[in-house]
Amino acid sequence: MDFNELEKVRVQKIQKLKELGIPAYPTRSYISSTIKEACEAFEKVEATGSDQPIEVTIAGRMRSLRIMGKLAFTHIEDGTGRIQLFLRVNELGDQLQFFKDYFDIGDFVEAHGTVIRTRSGEISLQTTSIRMLAKAISPLPAAKEEVVDGVTVKHTGLSDPEIRYRQRYADLVVNPEVRNIFRTRSKIVSALREFLDSHDFLEVETPVLQPIYGGAAARPFITHHNQLHQDLYLRISFELYLKRLLVGGLDRVYEIGRDFRNEGVSYKHNPEFTQLEFYCAYFDYLKVMDFTEQMIRYAAEKALGTTKLKYGDVEFDLAKPWNRVNMREGILEKTGIDFEKYPTTESLAAAMNEKGIQTKPGLQRGKLINQLVSDFLEPTFLQPTFLYDYPWEVSPLAKRKPENPLITERFEGFIAGMELCNAFTELNDPIDQEARFLEMGRTYAEDDEERNPIDEDYLRAMRYGMPPCGGFGMGIDRLTMLLTNQSTIREVILFPHLRERDKDQEDN
RNA sequence: GGGCGUAUAGCUCAAUGGUAGAGCAGUGGCCUUUUAAGCCAUUUGUUCUGGGUUCGAGCCCCAGUACGCUCACCA
Numbered sequence: 001m002d003f004n005e006l007e008k009v010r011v012q013k014i015q016k017l018k019e020l021g022i023p024a025y026p027t028r029s030y031i032s033s034t035i036k037e038a039c040e041a042f043e044k045v046e047a048t049g050s051d052q053p054i055e056v057t058i059a060g061r062m063r064s065l066r067i068m069g070k071l072a073f074t075h076i077e078d079g080t081g082r083i084q085l086f087l088r089v090n091e092l093g094d095q096l097q098f099f100k101d102y103f104d105i106g107d108f109v110e111a112h113g114t115v116i117r118t119r120s121g122e123i124s125l126q127t128t129s130i131r132m133l134a135k136a137i138s139p140l141p142a143a144k145e146e147v148v149d150g151v152t153v154k155h156t157g158l159s160d161p162e163i164r165y166r167q168r169y170a171d172l173v174v175n176p177e178v179r180n181i182f183r184t185r186s187k188i189v190s191a192l193r194e195f196l197d198s199h200d201f202l203e204v205e206t207p208v209l210q211p212i213y214g215g216a217a218a219r220p221f222i223t224h225h226n227q228l229h230q231d232l233y234l235r236i237s238f239e240l241y242l243k244r245l246l247v248g249g250l251d252r253v254y255e256i257g258r259d260f261r262n263e264g265v266s267y268k269h270n271p272e273f274t275q276l277e278f279y280c281a282y283f284d285y286l287k288v289m290d291f292t293e294q295m296i297r298y299a300a301e302k303a304l305g306t307t308k309l310k311y312g313d314v315e316f317d318l319a320k321p322w323n324r325v326n327m328r329e330g331i332l333e334k335t336g337i338d339f340e341k342y343p344t345t346e347s348l349a350a351a352m353n354e355k356g357i358q359t360k361p362g363l364q365r366g367k368l369i370n371q372l373v374s375d376f377l378e379p380t381f382l383q384p385t386f387l388y389d390y391p392w393e394v395s396p397l398a399k400r401k402p403e404n405p406l407i408t409e410r411f412e413g414f415i416a417g418m419e420l421c422n423a424f425t426e427l428n429d430p431i432d433q434e435a436r437f438l439e440m441g442r443t444y445a446e447d448d449e450e451r452n453p454i455d456e457d458y459l460r461a462m463r464y465g466m467p468p469c470g471g472f473g474m475g476i477d478r479l480t481m482l483l484t485n486q487s488t489i490r491e492v493i494l495f496p497h498l499r500e501r502d503k504d505q506e507d508n
Numbered sequence: 509g510g511g512c513g514u515a516u517a518g519c520u521c522a523a524u525g526g527u528a529g530a531g532c533a534g535u536g537g538c539c540u541u542u543u544a545a546g547c548c549a550u551u552u553g554u555u556c557u558g559g560g561u562u563c564g565a566g567c568c569c570c571a572g573u574a575c576g577c578u579c580a581c582c583a
Contacts, residue, residue: 005552006518006534068546069539088540105533119541139533141519158519162575174519218582263582264509273583412583419583475583499574 003137010137013102017132024135029110032057036080039123042115058083058125059110059133061173063140067100073124076109084124085111091128099130106136141174165496178491184303185480185492189256191302192276192476195295201252201278206241208234208258212455215239215397218261221271234260238277239397239471243426244461246279246469254278256476267488268418271497274476283470284425285409289386292413292421292472293322296384300483311416311482314382322384322413327373330387334376339369339391340406366393381414390424396436398424399468413474415482421474428469430462 003011014024033041038056045052060076060083070089075082089096091113103109113127141158157174158164164171164178171178193203211230213220215237223232238255245253259275283291297318300307307318332338335355342348345365352359352368357375359368369391377387388411392400398408409425427433437454480492490496 004518009534064543066542066545067539068542071540071542073542073545075543084543086541090540118543120543122541122543124541139518141533160515160519160575162515163519165575216583259583261582264580266582267577269582275583422583473583478583 006139007137010104010135013104014135014137017102017135022132024132026131026133029059029133030057031059031110034058034080035060035076035078035083038115038125039081039083042123046117054115055113056115056125057110057112059108061136062103062105062107062109065103065105070096072096072099074103074105074109076111084118084122085109085113085130086116086118086124086126087130088126091126092130095130103130103132104136104139106138106140107132108134108136141170161490162498165490165498168494181480181484181486181492182494184484185476187303188299188480188483189274189476191299192295193256194302195298196252196254196278199252199291201254201280202250204242204245204250204253204255205257206235206238206245206255208260210235212453212457214453214455214458216259216261217394219263221260221262236261237473238275239473240455240458242277242279243466243469243471244458246281247461247464247466251281251467252278265497267490268478268481270477270489270493273489273493275473276476277471277473279426279469279471281467281469284468285388285411285423285470288423288425288470288472289322289324289388289411291470292386292423292474293318293384296479299479304483309483309485311485312487314416316383316415318384320384322386323381324386324388325377325381327369327377327387327389327391328407330377331369331372334380335372337372339372343406364393366391370394378414378419379417382416384413384415386411386413392436395424396440397427397433397471399427399429400432418478418482420478420482421472423470423472426466426469426471428462428466430459433462434459 017024033056035058038054038058041056042054045054058076058078060078062074063077063082064073064075066073072087074085074087076085087096087099092099110131110133111125111127112129113125116124116126118124141163158171164175172182197203209223209225209232211232213233213236215235216239218236220233220236223234224230225232236259238257238259242253242255254277256274256276258272260272261269262271263269265271280288280291297307300309300318309316309318328338328340335352335357337348337351337355339348342351343365345363345368348365348368349359349363352372357372359371363371373387381387388409389401389407390398390410390412392398392406392408395408395410398410401407401409408427411423412419413421413423427436434454437459441454477489477492480486481489484492486492
């Protein structure tokens with residue numbers, strides 16, 4: 001291991017401790033309470049006016065240090081909170097010098113003593129003995145912090161995003177607001193599970209490694225099983241497996257897990273992302289819409305304690321019903337184009353060009369409509385909005401509307417202009433499904449990597465009969481972005497994908 | 509993949525083409541209720557990498573790498 005000058009000093013301290021027979025990394029600690037428990041116990045006794053001493057052993061990481069001769073102050077922090085240690089030669093004797101010689105900011109320590117209030121009113125541990133629990137060699141990036149009116153103020157911090165993401169451990173130590181994002185994310189996921197469980201959904205797990213990928217339009221990652229001599233794909237969605245379960249009689253299923261899409265990285269795309277999909281027999285997309293409103297509202301209430309939220313400049317209230325916009329009407333209103341009047345790629349492209357809208361050659365009709373949606377509708381969906389009734393060409397797994405076979409019962413949900421979820425009344429007609437798969441094979445160019453191979457086993461499952469059902473998919477990362485007001489997906493993923501660095505540069 | 513921007517001490521940042529600096533952290537000293545403690549002293553550099561121009565490059569030029577913003581593609 002290479003050490004810089006600061007680290008060498010600490011490594012020397014470890015060696016000296018070893019010579020003294022004192023472990024820098026002892027095996028066990030013997031705490032009697034967490035920091036939060038110690039503070040609460042003291043406040044409880046204090047409130048009764050009693051001076052009964054609260055004697056505790058606590059542990060945590062040293063986050064600040066002020067040495068003043070025969071007296072020293074240090075704040076230690078564990079997962080529950082932070083407390084000041086009041087270290088005085090009166091109680092510690094020789095141990096104070098030992099502390100000054102060997103303990104640094106960043107070390108994990110265990111302290112025994114009595115909880116008191118110092119003259120300036122801060123709850124502190126009047127420490128009678130202190131022990132090293134784990135020595136830190138590398139200095140923490142944030143050197144100093146103070147708490148002003150209950151708010152932690154950093155005087156230097158870790159802000160370089162590259163270091164923050166590559167060394168998330170350091171980011172988490174010094175930036176408490178980052179820890180809070182991930183606590184909130186965890187609460188969101190728990191709340192979604194609670195909500196679905198309470199509606200009699202069964203949580204299931206389906207294969208990540210798949211011989212045939214499908215259920216979404218995306219390029220897959222390819223991997224290989226050595227012993228079976230078989231190429232496998234990392235799943236791009238759960239859809240085709242979850243619907244097999246409805247054939248099998250599991251009427252309400254959901255899965256929360258990872259999808260992998262081999263595509264561009266952006267502020268709202270990570271190559272692997274967490275998806276929630278559920279399928280519910282005897283639901284249609286209108287029931288799913290209502291259910292979605294309830295579910296997201298529930299998640300916000302449970303995770304944040306409120307439904308009134310702000311994302312950037314956009315304020316929205318998840319307690320209110322979402323706007324509902326019919327796609328054909330929405331596009332007509334914004335562009336003057338009624339796409340139903342242009343049933344072919346050529347006629348629609350011509351109509352768009354006439355309105356001054358550039359179209360890329362080679363795009364099929366469905367993708368042209370998608371372009372109209374993303375250019376003219378999505379940016380206007382700042383308030384929670386369901387856009388519904390998608391053309392059949394871009395919805396190969398959604399059921400056609402009984403009154404209009406060119407339109408499917410599908411919706412997507414948007415907040416703050418960002419797509420959040422996608423749902424439909426599921427296609428359960430195996431003959432139409434096969435025709436749609438074959439049609440997809442025709443409409444996609446030979447070299448279009450979003451072209452999915454036909455999943456014959458899925459068709460076989462449909463032939464046994466699947467109950468009419470509603471299906472739903474939502475990016476958990478994006479929901480977390482919206483609920484925690486983060487402008488990039490990397491802030492809500494603990495270890496976001498970053499490009500590999502050269503060995504040479506990594507060493508620097 | 510395209511465009512624009514950034515890269516300097518452990519961290520946050522300065523530095524007209526002319527000796528590479530500050531604050532914090534570190535180290536030594538003073539200091540028994542501090543809390544960005546204070547005071548005195550002091551150390552730390554592949555200026556992202558590789559070329560080039562120049563008497564001389566952190567700075568100018570070329571190429572590369574990573575990150576950020578943005579466009580394209582997608583969820």
